Amino acid sequence: MHFFEYRENQLFAEQVPVTTLAKEYGTPLYVYSAKTLKRHFNAYDSAFSELNHMTCYSVKANSNIHVLKLLGSMGAGMDIVSGGELYRALKAGISPQKIVYSGVGKRPEEIAQALEADILMFNVESVQELERINDMALRMGKVARISLRINPDVDPKTHPYISTGMEKNKFGIDMKTSFSLYKKAKDFSGIQPIGIDCHIGSQLTTVEPFLEALDKILEFYNELCSWGLCIEYLDLGGGLGITYEEEKPPHPKEFGELLTSRLKGIPLKLILEPGRSIAGNAGILVTEVIYTKDTPSKHFLIVDAAMNDLVRPSLYGSYHRIAEVLPQGRPLQSYDIVGPICESGDFLARDRELAQCESGELLACFSAGAYGFTMSSNYNSRPRACELLVDGANVHCIRRRESYQDLIALEEKE
Ligand SMILES: Cc1ncc(COP(=O)(O)O)c(C=O)c1O
Numbered sequence: 001m002h003f004f005e006y007r008e009n010q011l012f013a014e015q016v017p018v019t020t021l022a023k024e025y026g027t028p029l030y031v032y033s034a035k036t037l038k039r040h041f042n043a044y045d046s047a048f049s050e051l052n053h054m055t056c057y058s059v060k061a062n063s064n065i066h067v068l069k070l071l072g073s074m075g076a077g078m079d080i081v082s083g084g085e086l087y088r089a090l091k092a093g094i095s096p097q098k099i100v101y102s103g104v105g106k107r108p109e110e111i112a113q114a115l116e117a118d119i120l121m122f123n124v125e126s127v128q129e130l131e132r133i134n135d136m137a138l139r140m141g142k143v144a145r146i147s148l149r150i151n152p153d154v155d156p157k158t159h160p161y162i163s164t165g166m167e168k169n170k171f172g173i174d175m176k177t178s179f180s181l182y183k184k185a186k187d188f189s190g191i192q193p194i195g196i197d198c199h200i201g202s203q204l205t206t207v208e209p210f211l212e213a214l215d216k217i218l219e220f221y222n223e224l225c226s227w228g229l230c231i232e233y234l235d236l237g238g239g240l241g242i243t244y245e246e247e248k249p250p251h252p253k254e255f256g257e258l259l260t261s262r263l264k265g266i267p268l269k270l271i272l273e274p275g276r277s278i279a280g281n282a283g284i285l286v287t288e289v290i291y292t293k294d295t296p297s298k299h300f301l302i303v304d305a306a307m308n309d310l311v312r313p314s315l316y317g318s319y320h321r322i323a324e325v326l327p328q329g330r331p332l333q334s335y336d337i338v339g340p341i342c343e344s345g346d347f348l349a350r351d352r353e354l355a356q357c358e359s360g361e362l363l364a365c366f367s368a369g370a371y372g373f374t375m376s377s378n379y380n381s382r383p384r385a386c387e388l389l390v391d392g393a394n395v396h397c398i399r400r401r402e403s404y405q406d407l408i409a410l411e412e413k414e
C-alpha cells in the first residue's frame, strides 16, 4: 500500500500532482512519500510487538539523511555496511546503541570508526575480520560486541545476485567454523559475543526460506546455551520482498506472526534489518519522454532517466511498473523504454505494453524507493537526479539535482 494514486485522471504523490513536481524540479526526479515510509515502518515494526525487538532499517536501501531522520524519529535503529553509512546514521541522530554493522570487507579505519562510536554490535563475516576487530579493540582499549553472521546454506529462491545465505556465497561463516569461533571467543579479550546473525538474501517472496534458516539458527543457539554461552541478540537480517509486478510476498503482519510463534518464550532480543519492504514502494522515479523512435522491429520510448539513475532493470532484469503521469486514454503499444546512455543494456523496460506516448510526456516508474537512487552513478557524465520527500501537501527537496560543476568538482586542482 502506498500513497501514489491517480485522482482526477492524474498521478498524485500524497496531496501533490506529480506534474507540479516535475515542472518545478525537472526530471529525472525521485519522489518519496513520507506517509508511505511511516506506514511501512509501522506495519513492519508492529508485526513484532509481542517480542522484545528492534527494527534496524537497512541504510543501503535508501540512505538519504532525511529518510534516515524520519525513520529514526519513529524509533528505528540502523543496519549499516560501511563507514559512510555509519557517518550518515550518526549525522541523522541515530543512537549508536541502535546500530549494527554487517559486511564482508570492513576496513581497519571503518572498524576504528565503529569502535569509537561504540555501536551496538559488529556482525562478523570471517575469521580474519574477528581477529582484526579483536586486535583493534585491544589497541583502542575497547571491547567490541559482536555477532557472527552465520551462513546457514539455505536457498532464498530469489535472484542469484542477491542470494546471500548459500554456501557458495561470500557472506557469513559456515556453521561448523562458527561453532569453533564462538568456543574460541573467550581467548579474544577484545571481543564480547552478544548475538547470532543471519541474512539469507533480498526480495524473498515466501516465508519458507526464512523459517528454514531460523530453525537452523535456533538449533545453533541451543547448542551455544548448552555450553553456557549466553547470547542476548538474534539478528535475522532483512529480505522481505515487495510487489513489483505480481509477486505476492507475505505481509509483514503474517511474517511477524510466524516468527513470533517460533520465538515466543525464547529469551532473546530480536533484531530485524528491513530495507526494501520499508522504502521500495515509497518512491517513484519520474521521467520525461525525449523522443519516440520506431525501427523495423521495435517501438522505442527514449526517456531522460537511464541505467545510471535506476540500474535494477539492467542489472537484474527487474520489473518496475511504468505508467503515464497524465493518462490520455490512447491505445496500447509494445515499447522498449530506454535511456540516453550508450549501452544497449540501458533500459527501464522491454516489450512493455503502455498507452501510446508522445515526446514531452511524463512517465512514472514505480517501486523505485529502494536500491534506486542509492545505486545510481554518474555514468556518461550524467548529473544524478534530484530527490524530493512529499509529506501531505508539503514538498521537501532532500537532495538537489547535481550540476555539471558537481561532476568535475573533485577533479579540479586545489
Ligand atoms: C546484511 C543485510 N541486512 C539487510 C539487508 C536489507 O535487505 P532488504 O532490503 O531485502 O530488506 C541487506 C540487503 O540485502 C543486507 O545485506
Ligand SMILES: N[C@@H](CCCC[NH3+])C(=O)O
Binding pocket: 060, 162, 202, 203, 312, 370, 371, 375
Ligand atoms: N540491490 C539489490 C538488493 C541488494 C540487497 C543488498 N544485500 C536490489 O536492487 O534488489
